[in-house]
Amino acid sequence: MKLVLLLFFAAAAVYACTLLLLVLRARERRLLAAAARAAYSDAPDGIGISVLCSGVTSPAQLENLLSSEYSRYEVVAVLDSRRQVAEFGALAARYRMIRVEWVSTGELEVTGVRALGRSRKRCFRRLVLVDRVFDGAAGDLDAAAAVATYDYLLPVGAGQYLLPGAVERLVAELGSEPPGTLDLVRSHLGEPAVLLSREALVAAGGFGMRPLRGIPRSRRRILWEPLLARPGSGWRVPRRWLLLLAALLAAAFGLSAAAGWWTAAAASVTAALVWTAAACASQAGSGRLRHFIPLRRIFRYY
Amino acid sequence: MTERLLIVYTALAALATAVLFAALCVAKLRARRRSGRDAVLRSKYLRILMLYLLSGEGPVPRFPLIRRAGARRLLAETVAGLTGVTCGLDVAPLRRVVAEYGLDRWLLGCIRRTSGCRRARGLMLLARLPLDGAVAARAARYARSRNRRVRFQVLMVQLSADPSMALRLMAEYPAPFSACEVGEILILLRRGMLPIAYGPLVESPCRNLRVVGLSIVRQFGIEEAERHLLRIVDGDEAPELGREALYTLCALRRPLTRRHVGRRLTAMSPAERKALMRYMAAEGYSPGLLRRLFDARERTYCESLVQSYKRSLA
Numbered sequence: 001m002k003l004v005l006l007l008f009f010a011a012a013a014v015y016a017c018t019l020l021l022l023v024l025r026a027r028e029r030r031l032l033a034a035a036a037r038a039a040y041s042d043a044p045d046g047i048g049i050s051v052l053c054s055g056v057t058s059p060a061q062l063e064n065l066l067s068s069e070y071s072r073y074e075v076v077a078v079l080d081s082r083r084q085v086a087e088f089g090a091l092a093a094r095y096r097m098i099r100v101e102w103v104s105t106g107e108l109e110v111t112g113v114r115a116l117g118r119s120r121k122r123c124f125r126r127l128v129l130v131d132r133v134f135d136g137a138a139g140d141l142d143a144a145a146a147v148a149t150y151d152y153l154l155p156v157g158a159g160q161y162l163l164p165g166a167v168e169r170l171v172a173e174l175g176s177e178p179p180g181t182l183d184l185v186r187s188h189l190g191e192p193a194v195l196l197s198r199e200a201l202v203a204a205g206g207f208g209m210r211p212l213r214g215i216p217r218s219r220r221r222i223l224w225e226p227l228l229a230r231p232g233s234g235w236r237v238p239r240r241w242l243l244l245l246a247a248l249l250a251a252a253f254g255l256s257a258a259a260g261w262w263t264a265a266a267a268s269v270t271a272a273l274v275w276t277a278a279a280c281a282s283q284a285g286s287g288r289l290r291h292f293i294p295l296r297r298i299f300r301y302y
Numbered sequence: 303m304t305e306r307l308l309i310v311y312t313a314l315a316a317l318a319t320a321v322l323f324a325a326l327c328v329a330k331l332r333a334r335r336r337s338g339r340d341a342v343l344r345s346k347y348l349r350i351l352m353l354y355l356l357s358g359e360g361p362v363p364r365f366p367l368i369r370r371a372g373a374r375r376l377l378a379e380t381v382a383g384l385t386g387v388t389c390g391l392d393v394a395p396l397r398r399v400v401a402e403y404g405l406d407r408w409l410l411g412c413i414r415r416t417s418g419c420r421r422a423r424g425l426m427l428l429a430r431l432p433l434d435g436a437v438a439a440r441a442a443r444y445a446r447s448r449n450r451r452v453r454f455q456v457l458m459v460q461l462s463a464d465p466s467m468a469l470r471l472m473a474e475y476p477a478p479f480s481a482c483e484v485g486e487i488l489i490l491l492r493r494g495m496l497p498i499a500y501g502p503l504v505e506s507p508c509r510n511l512r513v514v515g516l517s518i519v520r521q522f523g524i525e526e527a528e529r530h531l532l533r534i535v536d537g538d539e540a541p542e543l544g545r546e547a548l549y550t551l552c553a554l555r556r557p558l559t560r561r562h563v564g565r566r567l568t569a570m571s572p573a574e575r576k577a578l579m580r581y582m583a584a585e586g587y588s589p590g591l592l593r594r595l596f597d598a599r600e601r602t603y604c605e606s607l608v609q610s611y612k613r614s615l616a
Contacts, residue, residue: 002304006311013315020322028419032451035426036486046549046581047481100613103606107576116610147610149584151577175481176450179542180574199573253316262308269315276322283329 005263009270016277019224023189023281026224033172034165047174048072048150049167049195054140055158057087059094065156066126068167076128076148078140081114088131095119095127102130102147107202110143111135138208145201154195155207159230163190166227170195173221183219184212189285190226226285249275336372343367347380354395355388362402375412375427378405382430386493397432406437413441418449425455429462438463454483461487465495473508484517491518498522504530512543520550528556536562545574552578552585559594567595575600583607 049072051065056077065075081088091097097117104110112133119127132143141155152174156162173185174195183200187193196211200219204211249272256264343366350363367373381396388396400406406428413424425441441459444452453476460471472479472487479487490496503515504527512534519527531554534547544566551558567575575596582592583604592604 002308006304006308009315010311013318017318025418028423032419032423032426035423036482098613100611101609103609105603105606107603118611149580172482175485177480178478179481179545257312262305262312266308266312266315269312269319273315273319273322276319276326280322280326280329283326 002263006266009266012270013273016274020277020281020284022224023284027284030165030169030225033169036172046072047152047171047179048074049152049154049170050144050148050150051075051162052141052144052148052153052155053077053157054137054144054155056156057084057091057158059090061159061161062091062127064161068162070167070171072150073167074126074128074149076130076144078130078132078144080134081131083134088129091129092117095129097127097129105146108142108146108206110139110146112139113143116147136208138206141207145198145207148198151198152195153198153201154193156228160191160193160228161231163226163229166193169223169225169227173223181219182221183215185221185223186212187223187225187227189224191228191230193227246272246275340372340376343373343376344380347377348384351380351384351396351399354399355384355391355393358392358395362398365403368403374403374405374408377403378409378427378431381405381432382427385430385432386489389494393432397434400431400433406431406433410437410440413444419451421447422449422451422455425452425459429455429458433459433463435463450477453477454486458486458490461490462495465490465497468496469502469506469511472510472514473506475510479510479513484513487514488517488521492521500524500527501530504534509540509543513546516543516546516550520553523554525554525556528554531556532560532562535566541569545570548578549581552582552587555585555587557591558582558587559591563595572600576603579604579607583611586611 049070051074053062053065053075056062056065057079062075062077077091079088079091097119099115099117102113102116104113112135113130114133115131117129117131119129128144128147130140130143130147132140134140137157145153152170154170170185174182180197183197185195194212196215200215201207201211204214249268253265253268253272256262256268347365350365354360354363365373365377368377377399381399385393385396409424409428409431413421413428416424421444425444428437428441438460441456445456447453447456457471457475461468464471487496491498498518500515500518500522503511503518506512506515516531516534518524519531528551531547531551535544535551537544548558548563548566551563567578570578579592579596579600587608589605589608592608593601596604
């Protein structure tokens, strides 16, 4: 029994330390990408990213999504003008949307689209607004992908904000490989983010068909750094509780070590190690990892 | 035996926890100390440097708190930032500041002590300082690094130290440039550090030089390069070069109803053709041209794309 517990503690400690190492390495890459950020807008290969939004009605969130300075970038927002009358009207007026023709390209099965609007050139020329009967996030994202211009798609849900430099970081990752060799770039830290290639999505048949499953491992890349964040969400544990918990852990470790209860001492020190590694990872990830992310959000669309 | 293993594990885990906790405390304290001080020092250094740059002569100015931890890096970053925007001004005063405070030697020392992306970041900062050939020669020892980013930043150091050797250095670079690397070279070019002679680059047999040449043509909208572009589109070189040249033609909004273009299109995969159609629709090419370029199966797709940018008034 003791041996099993020891193996469990060791596995937990190794896992925490490995995660910390990965986050620290990713931090160095992020800092390097941030230092060269200006270069990526001029990347000649024309790596383009379309952000697909379902259920995004907040003007602040849309402004955040539109604020990226990367040149080959657009935001495709899908709303139901009959369910969200006021929000749709406000967006159309704010961004001076021009109504254009909607004709299905036939790549993805898209139904329920009533109208398509593009923001005025030289104003907010990166916004595309799709008016569609809401029947689920996957349908909305398919409709957005069908009108997206660029080859890489980043689905974003309500309340998910882009962190500064996130688009450039994704472009740097895509640009570091020969064109067309990556189909999926994802990050589990912060708010889970998935950037996938349009071809992989079309081959799978849409967001409802779990497109990530068919992508081979060699064409995937995981970034150990946050790209999206949800401001003010999650559980914030008060500092005094944290201090109390730390004191309890220290006392438990000291008492069990003094009494010679090494299993209890190993358990408390493992908990302390995992906690400290998580705190270090949070610090390395610009403090964006302090919130606990519900696991179901990671698998929401996929 | 298990008890002994538990004791050893507990001791090691406690040590690791203590080390991590100490590192965390140091990082937090350092971040708190620097967050306020750095902003003030940076603005002071910038002001002093700009006054010195505008006066252009006289003794090298003194910088407050330069001996404090992190201040030298701050000065190096400020000089590097200023070097990037001194269009038309003589950077000799900045060069004197770098020499007087030994910023290049200090950075080389930091680079020697680091590895991986941190080393690449140091080299990137070094490449942005006004340098001489000796520093580039000392940085060349990292040219055979296993890390691709480090190798590329060594090239950038060499390019900024001796722009006259740019063609040879780029041609001899052993790996093909990635898209972002070409973007970084173009920034040097826009600062006026490299020549904008696209001809030798586009006509060169070297893949890296051609990619940089194509980027120059696209960035500066050089329509006279159309003949070169069509030759690359028609050529049998790497398919990515032909594709890149085709995109450059589209970016220049040149007519595409040429047999060279038709041949290249047939060699492209359906996914690449669709990506090109989306690009052309966004660039404003007419449906008539798209109809002539693509076959009947793809015509519906490109027509629907073009329609999504228009409003039928009839």
